[in-house]
Amino acid sequence: xxxxxxxIRDLTLFYGEKMALNSxxxxxxxxxxxxxxxxxxxxxxTFLRSLNRMNDLIxxxxxKGEVLVDSLNIYEKQIDVVNLRKKIGMVxxxxxxxxxxxxxxxxxxxxxxxxxxxxxxxxxxxxxxxxAFIWEEVKDRLHDSAMGLSGGQQQRMxxxxxxxxxxxxxxxxxxxxxxxxxxxxxxxxxxxxLKKNYTIVIVxxxxxxxxxxxxxxxxxxxxxxxxxxxxxxxxxxxxxxxxEDYITGRFG
Amino acid sequence: MNRKTxxxxxxxxxxxxxxxxxxxxxxxxxxxxxxIGGKDTFSWKFLTSFPQDxxxxxxxxxAIYGTALLVLIMSVAAVPFGTITAIxxxxxxxxxxxxxxxxxxxxxxxxxxxxxxxGLFGLGFFIKFVGGEMDSVFLGGQLKWGxxxxxxxxxxxxxxxxxxVIVSVEEAIRAVPREMREASLALGATKWETIRRIVIPGSxxxxxxxTILAISRGAGEVAPILFTGAAYYLASLPTSLxxxxxxxxxxxxxxxxxxxxxxxxxxxxxxxxxxxxxLTFMLNLTAVIIRSRLRRxxx
Numbered sequence: 280x281x282x283x284x285x286x287i288r289d290l291t292l293f294y295g296e297k298m299a300l301n302s303x304x305x306x307x308x309x310x311x312x313x314x315x316x317x318x319x320x321x322x323x324x325t326f327l328r329s330l331n332r333m334n335d336l337i338x339x340x341x342x343k344g345e346v347l348v349d350s351l352n353i354y355e356k357q358i359d360v361v362n363l364r365k366k367i368g369m370v371x372x373x374x375x376x377x378x379x380x381x382x383x384x385x386x387x388x389x390x391x392x393x394x395x396x397x398x399x400x401x402x403x404x405x406x407x408x409x410x411a412f413i414w415e416e417v418k419d420r421l422h423d424s425a426m427g428l429s430g431g432q433q434q435r436m437x438x439x440x441x442x443x444x445x446x447x448x449x450x451x452x453x454x455x456x457x458x459x460x461x462x463x464x465x466x467x468x469x470x471x472x473l474k475k476n477y478t479i480v481i482v483x484x485x486x487x488x489x490x491x492x493x494x495x496x497x498x499x500x501x502x503x504x505x506x507x508x509x510x511x512x513x514x515x516x517x518x519x520x521x522x523e524d525y526i527t528g529r530f531g
Numbered sequence: 532m533n534r535k536t537x538x539x540x541x542x543x544x545x546x547x548x549x550x551x552x553x554x555x556x557x558x559x560x561x562x563x564x565x566x567i568g569g570k571d572t573f574s575w576k577f578l579t580s581f582p583q584d585x586x587x588x589x590x591x592x593x594a595i596y597g598t599a600l601l602v603l604i605m606s607v608a609a610v611p612f613g614t615i616t617a618i619x620x621x622x623x624x625x626x627x628x629x630x631x632x633x634x635x636x637x638x639x640x641x642x643x644x645x646x647x648x649x650g651l652f653g654l655g656f657f658i659k660f661v662g663g664e665m666d667s668v669f670l671g672g673q674l675k676w677g678x679x680x681x682x683x684x685x686x687x688x689x690x691x692x693x694x695x696v697i698v699s700v701e702e703a704i705r706a707v708p709r710e711m712r713e714a715s716l717a718l719g720a721t722k723w724e725t726i727r728r729i730v731i732p733g734s735x736x737x738x739x740x741x742t743i744l745a746i747s748r749g750a751g752e753v754a755p756i757l758f759t760g761a762a763y764y765l766a767s768l769p770t771s772l773x774x775x776x777x778x779x780x781x782x783x784x785x786x787x788x789x790x791x792x793x794x795x796x797x798x799x800x801x802x803x804x805x806x807x808x809x810l811t812f813m814l815n816l817t818a819v820i821i822r823s824r825l826r827r828x829x830x
Contacts, residue, residue, distance in 0.1 A: 333713065336716065361720070361721050364716065364717055364719040368717065371710060371717075375711055387718060388719060392719070437714070440714075440718065441717070444718055
């Protein structure tokens with residue numbers, strides 16, 4: 280296994296009185312794709328969102344334990360959440376373009392980072408869209424509204440938008456669950472390409488997808504991490520019976 | 532179903548239909564009476580000329596001008612202030628905090644205060660206190676700001692229309708999808724950057740609606756400006772914030788009660804009422820259209 284990019288130690292999360300994650304320990308390696316699988320409500324999305332502190336936005340959430348990114352605990356008091364989120368990009372389940380042009384969507388991150396130079400912005404927008412495999416489809420209408428793109432195109436543009444701030448880690452929360460098979464295939468191809476330069480953590484409902492795109496798989500159930508290991512092993516000879524039952528479709 | 536329940540049912544339907552019809556009838560009668568009474572006097576010249584012969588003849592241009600100026604200054608004061616308050620309430624204050632609840636209570640109360648009370652408040656606070664102090668501090672007691680003028684009248688009207696602005700903008704801010712805020716925050720934007728670049732642009736139509744509704748309310752109210760700046764008759768248009776002004780609603784009031792010959796000025800009263808009604812009606816219609824577009828977009 281490559282060196283761990285993210286180390287999570289004893290992470291426990293409460294929504295009010297309800298425990299949503301129970302003492303999770305896991306190490307996520309750099310430049311690989313790690314998939315989180317499990318039935319709805321098992322805590323996998325909640326866990327993903329605690330890796331860039333998006334759960335901070337929800338009232339009544341309490342978190343214990345450590346999340347070390349490059350050996351720095353992101354829940355330390357002196358951590359700047361804004362900088363943290365620049366380092367850890369996120370792609371959401373439902374594509375969420377801003378009601379702005381394609382160009383302005385992708386340039387949003389660089390702009391809030393203070394980049395004003397038009398030439399530099401053009402360059403960033405172009406490379407980001409190319410990295411997300413959507414440049415050819417949109418290069419002639421960069422200044423049209425992003426709302427006019429198809430669902431799959433919107434999602435790839437959202438990935439380009441995340442790439443534009445130059446993150447090291449990309450968190451994807453069921454990025455293809457609302458897309459048709461062709462768009463899904465494009466996103467998966469894209470994930471495969473991106474792992475050369477980024478550490479990717481993906482939450483998915485689709486087990487075939489996890490098997491296709493990931494190097495490592497973690498199975499969550501009722502807020503607990505049941506099993507974690509090489510994807511090949513999890514899908515062919517899991518150690519735990521619960522994992523096997525879920526993967527073979529006996530529950531969930 | 533027996534006969535008795537059937538009769539009760541029919542009676543009930545009849546009563547509700549009659550009430551609904553009554554409301555429509557009131558509007559129609561109102562409009563017909565005003566249009567018939569005012570149509571002969573209403574003309575381009577009526578809109579663009581000054582009153583003549585002790586306001587027995589001539590037009591209402593200074594009243595239109597004064598009303599427009601009033602709502603303009605009022606909007607400049609009420610819209611930014613109301614928008615900022617709405618942003619605080621929706622984005623920063625926690626729902627349960629005592630401060631937020633106090634502000635909400637104050638906004639609701641402000642909306643139910645009778646408009647004449649605003650007039651008295653404007654007289655006491657803006658003219659006597661603020662204006663009076665300004666005169667004694669800056670002008671050595673010379674009377675300039677301590678008397679009714681268009682600035683104080685506009686600010687008084689701004690207080691009255693503030694709840695309208697706050698409620699409209701709040702509604703629009705809430706309609707900005709959570710996913711968009713999250714996208715912005717996940718890109719490393721701070722809360723303030725997210726508000727400035729995503730939330731406020733997304734609420735633009737709500738801010739517009741609030742502004743138009745406030746203008747339409749401000750254009751029609753008379754009580755708040757009664758003591759704070761409206762004038763009976765002025766031979767020239769206001770040129771400074773310390774000038775008094777004429778106003779459509781107030782003009783109708785004085786024509787109907789203070790005029791030398793009330794009956795003779797009836798056509799002018801009707802025509803002025805027609806102008807005021809058309810103005811507020813058009814403003815409200817625009818607000819309704821913008822708001823329905825906003826609701827469709829939020830879905």
